[in-house]
Amino acid sequence: MDGFKQFCKAGIAKGLFQGRLLNPCKQGRLYTGSGVILQYHSVSHPRSSYHYLNPGLSVTPEDFERQIAFVTRYFRVVSLDQLLANAKDQEICETLFAITFDDGYRDNYIHAFPILRKYDVPATFYLTTECIDGGLFLWTSELRYLILKSPKFRMHLSSLSEEFALDTVPNRMKSLEKIKGRLGTMSRREREDVLSEVCHETGVRDMTPLKATMLNWDDVRTMCRAGMSFGSHTLSHPSLPHIPLDEAKKEIIESRESLSARLGKEISHFSYPNPGNHLNFSTELKQILKNAGYRSATTSMQGYVSHGYDPFELKRKGIYRAYSNLPDFYFLIKKEAILQRLNSFVGTKWLKSSQRTRCT
Numbered sequence: 010m011d012g013f014k015q016f017c018k019a020g021i022a023k024g025l026f027q028g029r030l031l032n033p034c035k036q037g038r039l040y041t042g043s044g045v046i047l048q049y050h051s052v053s054h055p056r057s058s059y060h061y062l063n064p065g066l067s068v069t070p071e072d073f074e075r076q077i078a079f080v081t082r083y084f085r086v087v088s089l090d091q092l093l094a095n096a097k098d099q100e101i102c103e104t105l106f107a108i109t110f111d112d113g114y115r116d117n118y119i120h121a122f123p124i125l126r127k128y129d130v131p132a133t134f135y136l137t138t139e140c141i142d143g144g145l146f147l148w149t150s151e152l153r154y155l156i157l158k159s160p161k162f163r164m165h166l167s168s169l170s171e172e173f174a175l176d177t178v179p180n181r182m183k184s185l186e187k188i189k190g191r192l193g194t195m196s197r198r199e200r201e202d203v204l205s206e207v208c209h210e211t212g213v214r215d216m217t218p219l220k221a222t223m224l225n226w227d228d229v230r231t232m233c234r235a236g237m238s239f240g241s242h243t244l245s246h247p248s249l250p251h252i253p254l255d256e257a258k259k260e261i262i263e264s265r266e267s268l269s270a271r272l273g274k275e276i277s278h279f280s281y282p283n284p285g286n287h288l289n290f291s292t293e294l295k296q297i298l299k300n301a302g303y304r305s306a307t308t309s310m311q312g313y314v315s316h317g318y319d320p321f322e323l324k325r326k327g328i329y330r331a332y333s334n335l336p337d338f339y340f341l342i343k344k345e346a347i348l349q350r351l352n353s354f355v356g357t358k359w360l361k362s363s364q365r366t367r368c369t
């Protein structure tokens with residue numbers, strides 16, 4: 010049944026797009042709130058990023074360029090600051106777009122940055138600052154690399170009291186997701202202890218291919234001079250609601266200070282990391298962010314920015330490989346609006362929209 014629904018949705022998307030029944034030029038008023046924040050992670054070819062990132066979370070440079078060309082042709086792409094300022098204005102009828110990137114992968118600089126410059130559009134990059142400082146890999150990339158490269162067929166982790174199968178690629182992927190889910194709810198100390206054990210048990214010693222997978226400060230400064238903006242994605246990419254509050258505070262405050270010192274600018278924007286896809290924000294965290302001087306925080310929830318929005322609980326549209334071609338990309342952007350319109354015709358909630366996006 011799910012396959013049939015997917016088939017129908019894909020058919021609707023292609024029909025609407027190709028048949029121009031919902032011409033993008035005339036879609037400004039089809040309800041999408043006052044703003045759409047696009048959420049990217051990686052712009053890369055699957056073969057080159059497979060060792061540090063789930064290929065489903067990236068888009069190819071070619072697809073990224075097609076998407077940027079599309080949004081710049083039919084909509085107005087602005088900075089996150091401008092989108093949030095305009096969304097406060099009740100009178101605004103136009104839907105603005107802002108582009109964001111999570112994590113701080115170096116492929117953002119290599120592949121996405123030249124395209125953003127070509128189309129003269131700004132973007133906000135949320136950085137995991139300890140990875141930019143050098144020496145540390147993003148822990149989700151490290152875990153992925155260790156599991157994928159291990160010569161072993163099974164692995165017992167005493168820290169998790171569990172054995173994991175590594176005999177086939179699907180089993181490695183299942184083990185990876187399971188361990189990532191558990192690490193995603195641990196304090197930094199616990200997570201690092203488990204990672205050390207994974208490193209020992211997998212028998213992987215050469216981590217060289219993981220070097221230079223994250224941006225460095227020279228890249229960041231070059232992009233900053235070209236008009237790109239930067240926000241914090243914490244120091245080390247934990248799931249903030251699952252770690253002690255003091256630790257969460259340190260991740261939030263010190264990452265902002267580090268960015269501010271390196272770039273000589275005030276840092277106003279934050280993105281909640283979402284390793285393991287748990288709920289990744291809370292009322293207490295929002296208060297800590299406000300007290301620390303941030304003005305906004307983006308989540309991994311699907312949706313638009315509308316008048317009366319909560320600046321510390323911003324919804325986005327996660328763009329992944331599954332939405333590579335333009336009809337699917339366009340359908341994702343207008344999904345809630347199109348489904349609402351179609352549901353009003355057929356008088357049912359048969360066409361539902363999922364609420365959560367994926368994340369590293």
Ligand SMILES: [Zn+2]
Nearest residue numbers: 111112282369
């Ligand atoms: Zn992230």
